[in-house]
Amino acid sequence: MTTAVPRPGDPVITPALVAEHGLTTDEYDRLVRMLDRTPTFTELGIISALWSEHCSYKHSRPVLRTLPTSAPWVLQGPGENAGVISIGDGLAVAFKIESHNHPSAVEPYQGAATGVGGILRDVFTMGARPIAMLNSLRFGSLETPRVRYLVAGVVKGIGDYGNCVGIPTVAGDVMFDAAYEGNPLVNAMCVGVLREDELIRAKAEGVGNPVIAVGARTGRDGIHGASFASEDLSEENEAKRPRVQVGDPFTEKLLLEASLELIRSGHIVAIQDMGAAGLTSSSAEMAERGDVGVTIDTLKVPVREAGMTPYEILLSESQERMLVVAKRGHDAQVKAILTKWDLTAEVIGEVIAEPVYRVTEGDRVVAEFPGTRLVTDCPQYHPEATESAAAVARRARDVHAIAPLAAEADPAWTLERLLQAPTIASKQWIHRQYDSTVRTNTVIGPGAADAAVLRIRGTKRALAVKTDCNGRYVFLDPRVGGRIAVAEAARNVACTGATPRAITNCLNFGNPKKPEVFFQFREAVYGMGDACRALETPVTGGNVSLYNENPQGAVYPTPTIGMVGVLEDAAHATRLTFSEPGDAIVLLGENTDELGGSEYLAWVHGVVAGAPPACDLGGEKRLIDALLAAIRGGHVRSAHDCSEGGIAVALAECCMADRDRPTGARVDLAPWRALPERAVLFGEAQGRVLLSTADAPAVLALARSHGVPARVIGEVLTAEHGLRIAGLGRELNVSVSRIAEAYHEALPRAMARAVAESVTRDPALAGGTA
């Protein structure tokens, strides 16, 4: 029997109130059975948060279980604040990706900023020092002012937060498509380094150990953010604006230093970020992992405002807070460390032997649940999954039948047009707002290679990191699209010379109760699993973000992959741009006649249809192995994979992605003249890498020995020679400065219109963080 009783002034529990809390009748009945009585208002709030999709994974867990999660180098798989892999020399890497889609849709600046703050905390609570941030962004068409406002705000929010904390933002990916209108995706990833023996987990243990709230004070912000993340974005939700949280990167920096000092001090046994659902989820999850009871007194929680109720204190999502379980009798030492960093630490509860989750307000018990499995005791759903007929028809469409525009008679026109597509164009407008060099580890920063490379101090090694996902492919064929997301991320990392090691993922999907959405979800996860097995990159964690919808329906299913790879020698770090005239250009992999799902079709013809390119995972693995052998053999001057825009765009980028050091190139694609010209030039066949080399025979021999198709297709020239692609129909011949202008000026030009608007509302205008 449990003892909690309603507080004076608590609303009466009615079916309407239950519904408002997002619980179904079945779920409510389950709660009543669990308690053997009517819940108090506080209890209803707690369960509403814990059983939200965001915390409980009630729709997604069974599917997620199919993912491969182990390898000899995996030290911590899914289930902790972040995954951890060993990288040798007693060092490990902790990394995790997380979404902040709905908060960013409502308030782009604070939404994105607090997303960065949250993922940073997930990583440093593992005992790791963050060394890099990444961000994966999806927006609607840049043609609309609202989208430009969102882009400007999100980018500034990400930059201001990471820059202030002093963690370099080094890589990411961005795509624009009307499918994301009204529901942008903002996924942030953090990577940290730790010594293996300093790894700490968020597992409460030790009866009598004090539970301590650390960091910022608790205010009324973001109450019910976790449930908010589990709803559709509607106009009604726009009205729920007071839920936005304001980030304080300065406090985060202090909290980062204090937490690492705390973990190393030996005074604590567990630490966890108070993220979504704040104190409630952090305390319940820590208790559950340790299979212990816990009791918390809300009167002891340091608050920012007077008169906060237990309900508000438990569900607040005030930022920059941590929950710590200290060793018994060590609370004074914990406080001393926090005081040194000008932060508060208050004992708010303790670990207890009795298997209950109890919240008191002074002497009054306001919530009490039996057992220690509050989060996983939530209902599990196995939603129906069926592909819609429309999706089948879309995929079956013969896209080769789409007539080319008259202007396409000159392939140079098409290339130039594609280079201006915001999805393809240089993202420098974005990443020059991110400090990418602080902490002096950045060997290759954003825009210069297919992934970012960071050296690991004290070793010869380096990490390569990248996010990726083409949601359009997943939309057209979720299984194949899921595979490609992993394969492309792995290829990107391999192009810099790194062995792909493991992934984290952020599954951005629509409403899982719609059979066609759940089909996308299930198939995409299966595809991701296929690729992770084939490429030996297990999943170490991630995040599920459902209900990403706008009035037109779900956004593209977007399982963003965050890949981590390891270079044994940082000196092998390889960029994407050609540098030495006279070098041979080698294509690893094969051109095909595939055109479905391409940026070419979407941007030039406004068509999203056809089957996405096939993904041969065995071939991808061989390609990566061959490429890495060539790089390690010292034969490769540059490497770049073919992705959106195909081989023509990839060649253009190799010539002018580094605008200060352009080159030209002469390429002959005659071996593929039997295929449709536009498919060869702009199709997005997978498993292709362009590299430049002074020793083509060595590269070709290595490719052959790995069973990878390879051909010398041209030569690097000086920039005056332009880019020339012959051998198909009409020769493609463009000046490098012209394509450089198209590629580098597209985003600045589009965003120039938005800057005035975004700075006007810039909270930092009044001073504040720059």
Place this chain on the structure above:
Amino acid sequence: MKVGVISFPGSNCDEDALLAVVEHLDEDAVLLWHKDHDLQGADIVILPGGFSYGDYLRAGAIARFSPIMQEVVAHAKRGGPVVGICNGFQIACEAGLLPGALLRNASLQFRSMPVTLRVENTETIFTRAAEPGAHLIMPIAHGDGRYTADEDVLDRLEGDGRIVFRYVDALGAASAAANPNGSMRNIAGVANETGTVVGLMPHPERALEPLLGSTDGLVLFRSLLAGVHA
């Protein structure tokens, strides 16, 4: 020689500056805590980059009142060398160790990118090992780097050779295109009257290794030694 690097709350380049001295000059360096009143015998003080006190109100405005700043100011008054990098430059200006102020970039955006600097004066503690007119490439990463002072102050600085670095383009011109933040007269760094306090927005501590793309910051750090060991 011993270098003291101040750790303000919110400093995030303090370790980079410390490593620059320890790994690349092979000299002693200590982090000095903002709440202390002791320079621990440091011969040279570095005010590092970052966001001291979150840069709330104005970059550097609150940090200048940190307890340790009293010692730093006294050290500077005695002729002791002080180098302010990025946020450290902002703090030095706020503290009155250097003239002028650093305002929001004219673009109103943070700028993270490599820039080319021209060394305008080789008679300061931070440039005496450099060639006059040398071009140095190193990163900037700031939102408030627009150096601003009254015209007559600028004229005086110019006349006294206290403009230490300017942003220039590949051809060596101090052009508007080469100026990443709209600073007056393309100023990237200035010195006090005696050349013993130097502040600059770019980050020489991020340009010390070929692996990281530039070694042009070395000559500046080596300048710190030139006087001591000469």
Place this chain on the structure above:
Amino acid sequence: MTPYRVSVHIVPRKGLLDPQGKAVTDALHTLGFAAVGDVHVGRHLVIETGAADATAAERSVRDMCARLLANPVTEDFEIAAVVAA
């Protein structure tokens, strides 16, 4: 059309975290201003605009605030003064 000068205050919404205000409060305490309680830091805009009369000038600036100048999610605004310039 008469030229007006309209002065607006845009302040962080109550209840939201105001890290800047807190930083300034702490700094003032450090400087010895012990009697200081809360500090709020907002923006002060002076907008020169032509309008038929003072009421129209104010209405127009309210519109600017709602549509552009104030963040509807995190800030409140008030018109502080409308004077003929």
Place this chain on the structure above:
Amino acid sequence: MTPYRVSVHIVPRKGLLDPQGKAVTDALHTLGFAAVGDVHVGRHLVIETGAADATAAERSVRDMCARLLANPVTEDFEIAAVVAA
């Protein structure tokens, strides 16, 4: 000691480049507020402080401005209001 609320404007010194003011002007023009002339953006601080009387409150805030709140090189300040809280 009476509690006072003192309101301060801190504005960029005239003649200095004002990219923020210009950005706001441009944005307002884009939105169709054609009658807008110059816009100036400064800070608005509200300081709650105890003082013997209004004069003392104002004096104390002037002191805060001179020492911390305004940058003497680039900014001017004015006390906009002193009200008993």
